[in-house]
Every structure is written in C-alpha cells, then in structure tokens.
Amino acid sequence: MNPVGGRISGIRLAALLGAWRRGTRQGAADLAAAVELQVLDGHLPVGTQLPAERELADALGVSRTLIGAALDRLREGGLVASRRGAGSWITAPGGDIIDPALPEREDTIDMSRATPPAVPGMAAAVDAARHLLADELGRTGYTGQGLPLLRERVAARYTERGLPTTPAQVMITNGAHHGFVLALRMLTGPGDRVLVEQPTYPNSLEAVRAAHAIPVPVAMTDEGWDFEGIEAVLRQAGPRLAYLIVDFQNPTGWRMDEAGRERLGRMFARARTSVVIDETLAELDLGNEVAPSPLGSAILVGTSSKSHWGGLRIGWIRASEDILARLSSARFGLDLGSPVFEQLVFAELLTQPARGRREEIRVQRDALIDAVRTYCPEWTFRVPEGGLSLWCKLPEPMSTRLAVAAASHGVQAAPGSRFGVNGGLERWIRLPFAHSPHRLTEAVRRLSVAAASVRDCPGELPVT
Ligand SMILES: Cc1ncc(COP(=O)(O)O)c(C=O)c1O
Helix, strand or coil, X not given: CCCCCCECCXXXXXXXHCCCCXXXXXXXXXXXXXXXXXXXXXXXXXXXXXXXXXXXXXXXXXXXXXXXXXXXXXXXCXXXXXXXXXXXXXCCHHHCCCCCCCCCCCCCEEECCCCCCCCCCHHHHHHHHHHHHHHHHCCCCCCCCCCHHHHHHHHHHHHHCCCCCCHHHEEEECCHHHHHHHHHHHHCCCCCEEEEEECCCHHHHHHHHHCXXXXXXXECECCECCHHHHHHHHHHHCCCEEEECCCCCCCCCCCCCHHHHHHHHHHHHHHCCEEEEECCCCCCECCCCCCCCCCCCCXXXXXXXXXXXXXXXXXXXECCHHHHHHHHHHHCCCCCCCCHHHHHHHHHHCCCCCHHHHHHHHHHHHHHHHHHHHHCCCCECCCCCXXXXXXXXXXXXXXXXXXXXXXXXXXXXXXXHHHCCCCCCCCEEEEECCCCHHHHHHHHHHHHHHHHHHHHCCCCCCCC
16 A cells, blocks of 8 residues: 555644653653554544654654654554655555544443433434425425524524524534534635634644634633633734634533623624634533523534434534525535435424433533542542533643553543644543443543553653
8 A cells, every 4th residue: 555645744743642652661652552542533544644754753852763663563553554765654454444433442431522322312303203204205305504494493492592593594514513614614715814712622623724724722711711812812813713612612611601702792893703603512501500692793503413412413503694695605515415304303302302411411420520539539620510521630741641541441532632723731631421420430440540550650851
C-alpha cells in the first residue's frame, strides 16, 4: 500500500499527541501508544503521511532514536508502513481500513464518548411511525426543509421554551453536527476566523478546520464564560462566525443564564458576527430551575441524538426564514434531505414526555460523582446541572498519559487535549455519565488504577 492521505506536520502531530510520555524507560512504547490512540479516535486517518523522523523528533523534543523505536513498534503492530523515499504513513493492520468506531472489546468501557443508548419509548415510536409512513409512500420522499409534522413539533417546543417559532423557521438536518457544517459552509470561507470556546466539542473543531477556517479560542473560566475575552476576540480577530454551546457546555457543563445570553446577543449584533449556538444538550436539564430562553438572534442547531438516540441521525436548525433559505441552497452541495422514516419516528417521540430520560441520567451523574469522590478523591469538579459530562481537574498535568494508560486497564478515555484548539488542557479529563451506574463505577475504579501507574512514573524531561 502507498500513502494516499494528507500529510501531517510535526508540530500538528505533536499538538495532537499531547503530553504522551509516562516514564523514562517506556518512551518509545508510550509514543507508539499515543499515536495508536489518535488512529483509533479517527484523528489520524489511514493513509496519513507522517512527518520525517527528524521533523517529528524536533517537534516533540526527543531523540531520533526514540522516534525510530516508536515507528518500529507501530510497524510491528501494522499501524504504520514505511518505504524508502516515500516515508511513513498510517495504515491498518492486515491492510484493512480501521473503523474509528471499532467495536468495543467486551470488557472495555468506552468513556470517550457521551452517547447514551436509545430511550425506552423508541420501539413504540417506531411502530407508530410505521402507520404514519403509509401517507408518505405516495409522495416523493424528498422532504426539502423537512416533514411539516416534525417541523411543527420542533417549532412548538421552541415556543414552549420561550422563543416563539413557526415551522418556516425550522429545517430538519441529519443531526446537530450536520447543521453546524451547513452553517460553516454558508457563512465562512478559507482563512476566516471562527470564535470557539476553549475547551469545546472536538468534532466542531474538526469541522472548522475541514472548512479551512481558523478556530480562535476564548478560554472558559472558573465562573463560566469570559465575556470580556469574547468581546476582545470580536474586536481584534474579526471572526466571521462564533460557535458556542450555552446549555451544559461540552465538556465543562456550564449553562449560560438569561442575562449572559442577552449580553451575548448585543455583543454579536454590534460586531455583526453570526453565531451558531449548539443546543445538543439543552434538553438534558437535570436541575429544577426555570430554563433560560434560547437566543433567538442566533442560528440554533439541535438534535435528537442525546435526548432520544444518536442512531436516528435527526436534528434541526432554527433560524430566520431568510437564513434558512440560504442554508437550503448551501445544502444542495452536500445532501438532498433527511430520511422520512426517522423524521416520523422523532416526530412521534416528541409527543412523549422526556422526564424518564432525565431521571436516568441524573442517577448516572450522581453515581459517577460518588465514584470519583471514592476512587479519585484528588480530582476536582463542579457538579453540572445538566448535560452528559463531568469535567474533572487532575492533580497534575497527565491527561494524555492517563488516557494511554487507561487503555491497558480496559477504559477508553478522552484526554483534555482533545477539547483544545491546540491540544493542552493536560490537567483535565472529561468523564461522561452515559453508562449504567455500575459500569461508571467500574470505569472510575480502573481509571484510578491507571492514574496511580502514571503518577508512579512521572514524565521525563525532553531530550535536547
Ligand atoms: C456539543 C455537541 N454538538 C454536536 C454533537 C453531535 O450531535 P449529532 O449526533 O446530532 O450530530 C455532540 C455529540 O456529542 C455534541 O456533544
């Protein structure tokens, strides 16, 4: 096989790998494990051309011998192939393409994704949708902005949440991510800046980069959003677009209050910067307070993925009719609409109360909190009032090393670096509460063992 993908620079690969080193003697093994983690996560697709050994050694501040030994390991494991003159590139064991969504090893607990299973009412909704399908079969199946029934129900939900909305202001998409990609396509071009929170949802960062735009981070603080920081970026960097998650921010769990939303709306209007607000987690409110209203001046992207099931792949965009008309045109370059049956299923699910799911997730959140307090008492966190994840501060910068070690203890984990624009965030780890209490407890127990192994072998200073 020959290299077929893009080339990654030494500096970018170093940023992706984070602080990978676990000990002084295991350098090559740790580096190989860190590269493998990125391959399994889909950040280094098969075919990606790796930097030359010297370039990578310089970027990582290690010797070429260590790089050579790590590459030997990766070649032995079938993850890298090399040829004189062509360099080294990512490959898949046996020559097959590695699926980033590899099935979990039976005993491995996947703590890298915040993706709960389907709600219990799914089977009944599928049955109900089957009956509604009869009416649709005589039509073309191309639903344009989406099935009227579903758009009505999504619009009604916004009106209930305090933002009066008509079906004409709703477009059905294939998930929230799809909605964001559409907005990026419509509003940004190569080289444009996009304001993002730091940390933020990694796939959105990928989407910004894939659009050849430049993410400009504003760090979250111990009190939530840094409004002055946002204002400064608006003034100094002139971003074309901002992407924010104001409801149970992924990964920090913060929710912006009503006053913050109003302030944000004013700031963006003054700067004439468009805003996409990702409402993926908005319905997972585990507290009892009155929820702040959605920000009507923004482009809102939402989804059924967390509230009901990611397998539906149905989401929406809520925006002005004018913006939706432009988004519809941008969409023709990408796809021609969302599947009818799944839209019917979601329309049905929206008639059911969401209370059951929230109760289940609250129990999971509390079990995770108990487990962290029991097994990892030095890790600190703020209890989120909703969403799906606990953003934990570690006692030392070790997140990537912990994730690498966790893999050999049967836990897939998402290190903090994954949520940063240029890596970093090594003091943080995201722990989602999307498993049963029993599994979450076991995952944290294993993580505590992995953390102890990492702290017993503190990282080595780079070889200069
Ligand atoms: C903040 C955020 N946005 C978008 C998504 C993806 O949503 P969807 O499955 O609807 O594309 C996720 C999934 O984890 C998320 O956490």
